[in-house]
Amino acid sequence: MGTLAHRLHHPYDAPGSTTPCACEPPQLLADRADGTVVRSGRVVAKAHAADSDREALAARLALAAAPQLTGILLAPLTAPGPAGTAEAASRPVTFWPYGAPVDPKAPHAAPWAEAAVLLARLHRTVPPLPPPLPPMRGPVKAARAVARMNAALPDGGATLPVRAAWRALPGWARGEAAPPAGRACFLCHGDLHLGQLVRHPAPDGPWLLIDVDDAGWGDPAWDLARPAAWYAAGVLAPEDWLLFLEAYRSAGGPAVPAEGDPWPQLDVPARALTVQTAAVALAKCAAEGREPDVMEQLMIDSCARIATFPPELAAGSAS
Numbered sequence: 001m002g003t004l005a006h007r008l009h010h011p012y013d014a015p016g017s018t019t020p021c022a023c024e025p026p027q028l029l030a031d032r033a034d035g036t037v038v039r040s041g042r043v044v045a046k047a048h049a050a051d052s053d054r055e056a057l058a059a060r061l062a063l064a065a066a067p068q069l070t071g072i073l074l075a076p077l078t079a080p081g082p083a084g085t086a087e088a089a090s091r092p093v094t095f096w097p098y099g100a101p102v103d104p105k106a107p108h109a110a111p112w113a114e115a116a117v118l119l120a121r122l123h124r125t126v127p128p129l130p131p132p133l134p135p136m137r138g139p140v141k142a143a144r145a146v147a148r149m150n151a152a153l154p155d156g157g158a159t160l161p162v163r164a165a166w167r168a169l170p171g172w173a174r175g176e177a178a179p180p181a182g183r184a185c186f187l188c189h190g191d192l193h194l195g196q197l198v199r200h201p202a203p204d205g206p207w208l209l210i211d212v213d214d215a216g217w218g219d220p221a222w223d224l225a226r227p228a229a230w231y232a233a234g235v236l237a238p239e240d241w242l243l244f245l246e247a248y249r250s251a252g253g254p255a256v257p258a259e260g261d262p263w264p265q266l267d268v269p270a271r272a273l274t275v276q277t278a279a280v281a282l283a284k285c286a287a288e289g290r291e292p293d294v295m296e297q298l299m300i301d302s303c304a305r306i307a308t309f310p311p312e313l314a315a316g317s318a319s
Contacts, residue, residue, distance in 0.1 A: 035213070036091075042098050043077065047091040048213065053134070054092055060212040061094060062130035063187075072121050074099060074200055074208045099198025099208065110194055112227070112240050113247035114207040118197075120253030122209065123220040125187050136188040136218030138225075138269075139175035142276040149279035152286040161300065162278045164307035165271065173272040183219040186254060190214030192223045220255035224248065225269035228262075229277065232270060233302040235295055271306045278303045 023041050030037040036047040048057060064073045077095040102110060146166050153159050171177035178184060189196065191214040199205045227244050230236035249258055256262035263270075281296035292300060 039098055044096045044098050045093055046096065047093050050091050052092055052213075056134040056216075057092055057094075057213070059130060059133050060215050063133060063215060064212045066130055068125055068129065069122070071206065072118055072125070072209060073212060074198060074210045096210070097200060098202055099200035099205070099210065100202035101198050102194045110240070111197060111207050112244040115192070115194070115197055115209075116244045116247035116253070117251045118207065118209050119189065119192065119220075119223050119255075120248050120251035122189060123186050123223070123254050124252060129187070133187075134216045135184070136190040136216040136222065137214035138188070138190045138218065138222040139173055139272065141191060141214060142173070142272045142279075143175040145276040145279040145283070148283045152283040156282070156286070158300070159279075159282055161304035161307055162275055162282065165278075165303035166275045168307055168309060169272055169275070170268060173268050179219045183221070184217060186218065186220040188216065188218040188220055189223050190216060190218065193226050219269065220253065221265045222269045222272075224253075224255050224262075224266060225273040226277075228266045228270040229273040229299075229302070233274065233298045235298055267309075271309070274299055274302045274306060 026038050026040045028037075029039055029044070034049045038045045061076050063069065065075045069075075074096060077097060146162070149159055149162065166174065172179045189209055189212075191211065192209075196209055196211050197207050198210055200208050224245075227236055227241060231238065231241035245256075245262060249256065252258075256265045278296070278299040281292055281299060285292050285296070
């Protein structure tokens with residue numbers, strides 16, 4: 001993958017050129033079961049999950065390249081040719097321009113308002129778009145997180161509140177049914193968090209959303225659910241949550257009303273993201289042989305609280 005990214009970084013080099021290259025060695029940015037990401041210069045190569053639906057991925061790549069999404073989603077690059085490695089043959093590989101990510105060491109500078117505006121613009125985008133676009137995969141990712149936790153801790157008592165909170169969700173939030181009528185017709189990112197934003201061109205270009213692996217039609221409240229869940233659990237500061245929410249509303253985002261209480265729309269997705277986050281945390285703790293840290297424990301404790309909530313609490317929820 002590093003070789004492929006490097007080749008795309010130097011598209012005009014003559015074949016067989018012996019001119020020394022001043023580029024730094026390819027850099028591994030992420031290596032997970034659902035994606036391996038390598039950077040070479042201005043190019044990033046991503047090997048997607050082996051079980052990726054390639055037709056759906058192609059539709060999502062077309063979405064990222066659509067003119068209507070310019071300035072909202074980072075557009076992919078053209079691949080340099082047929083993949084030539086065993087890894088690439090078993091896993092689809094895509095290529096992207098490098099963008100500067102959010103600095104995890106500067107939480108005070110986190111672009112919450114910018115993220116909210118990008119989401120509002122995404123949610124307001126209407127056809128024509130490259131068809132056919134699949135459903136947003138947010139609920140499917142939550143279900144996979146719970147399955148991962150159950151596999152890692154099949155008899156773990158620590159998982160009981162997370163499992164209870166999961167069972168208390170309506171079926172559509174568990175990926176077992178269609179979303180409520182009228183809530184599934186919006187273009188969604190599907191996995192919004194601060195790691196899904198970059199500045200392009202780096203380092204000072206505008207913020208853009210990246211990673212369309214889960215994008216599609218769905219309930220736009222899902223894209224607000226992770227910061228909502230963090231706020232409810234005490235992980236995200238109230239001022240950051242209010243900044244995010246008000247920026248989204250000011251930009252005309254359709255996920256919540258322009259005024260008043262947003263929680264009837266956010267409640268179920270926020271509970272689902274709470275469960276997903278807690279489940280991933282417990283699976284990681286089991287794999288690493290450690291106890292949950294403070295932030296992880298806050299999400300697990302939140303599951304114990306929301307397990308007592310009825311699934312009908314949110315307006316329009318469906319079992």
